[in-house]
Amino acid sequence: MLTRLRPGRRAYINTLVFLALIAVWWIITATNIVKPLFLPSPGSVVSAFWDANTCRPINDSGTAEVCGEDDYFLWQHLLASLERIAVGVGVGIIVGVALDFLMGTVNWIFDLVEPYLNFLRSLPPLGYMGLLIVWFGIGDVSKVWLLFLAAFPPIAMSTISGVRGVQQDRVLAARSLGADRGQVLRQVILPSALPQILSGIRVATGFAWTTVVAAELNNGIPGIGGLAYLSGTRLDTPLTIACIIVIGVAAVVLDLGLKKLSTALVPWEGKA
Structure with a gap:
């Protein structure tokens, strides 16, 4: 050991x-x-x-x-990227948790949607970039969509796994005590699935953050990924490395924050 x-x-x-x-x-x-x-x-x-x-x-x-650089301070570039991440992952959480709760609790919805979810999960997010630019232009909308598509599959799979992995003994016990379907969802299934949901959100945030540079290759200023790319094309290696370090440190801080949040929200994990 x-x-x-x-x-x-x-x-x-x-x-x-x-x-x-x-x-x-x-x-x-x-x-x-x-x-x-x-x-x-x-x-x-x-x-x-x-x-x-x-x-x-x-x-x-x-x-x-x-x-600063390119009319913005570096911290403003970082903040712009964080805002895109927050919107993309936030929408991924809302859509993913809501849809996959239905998939996890209603079998016919699961059978209908699962093949398409697996198809979406197997595609690399960068493969969408050209199509998203055609559909939504080179502004923030296409970037947010790309980050959403990067974050959605991990959230979806972890939510489905968490919901479908709830012990049936707990569900049957709650129903035998008179709980209706809504109470079972809120008081039994959600608390039981929450650790895996939060784990999926943590993975999705990290995956979306690794996609931010690709998302900001086109018209990515302000944006820390866009600044890293442009400084590299200008052979400004010191600034490129500084951006890479900032991206890495921000990723570590985000992950630590989500880890602390998960511990605070599910203190019972591993204890029951």
Whole structure:
């Protein structure tokens, strides 16, 4: 049986590993083993991150200045992407949970819809991008649709699995005590399926976040994915790496937040 490290020791080891990676990165760039175009130094990445969040003069007299990158600060790019994620995943949650509760509790709806859901789940979201642009243009509507299509299948499958996996003994016990169908749904099926639903939402959010760069390839400004793409096409490698780091950190924070939310909403998970 594997033993887990204590939180304090684990944080200490993680810090050492992080510092070691930064040191290796700095040594590689300082010794010019890799050209700065391909791997800029940590300092230049930090400088690019700072410039993307501040205003700076563009002439010697300081009478004119530019703020951020592509007319927006980096945090505004990140916020725009988060808003698209929130709308796409939010609609995915509403549609997915409502539809799949019906699929999980009404057999004929399950038999009718399941083949199409499996078909949708098997398609890569990027395959829709061209069609969505034709249908909805290059604005935010096509991006939100893409993120919805990325988030919907994981939510749908986890909801169906959670609802259909409820122990029938609990349902029969509730009905024997006089509970009607609505009470069974609210007080038995939903609490029992909620852990898997939340797990599906967590997976869907992560999947949608990994799709955000692709969603913002076309007219993605403001957007952290769009900024990462454009800075790469301009060979601004420090800014590209800064965007990648921000995307990764944001993903970790989102996942931790959803994990904490799941623990708060279903404290009984694993205990009953």
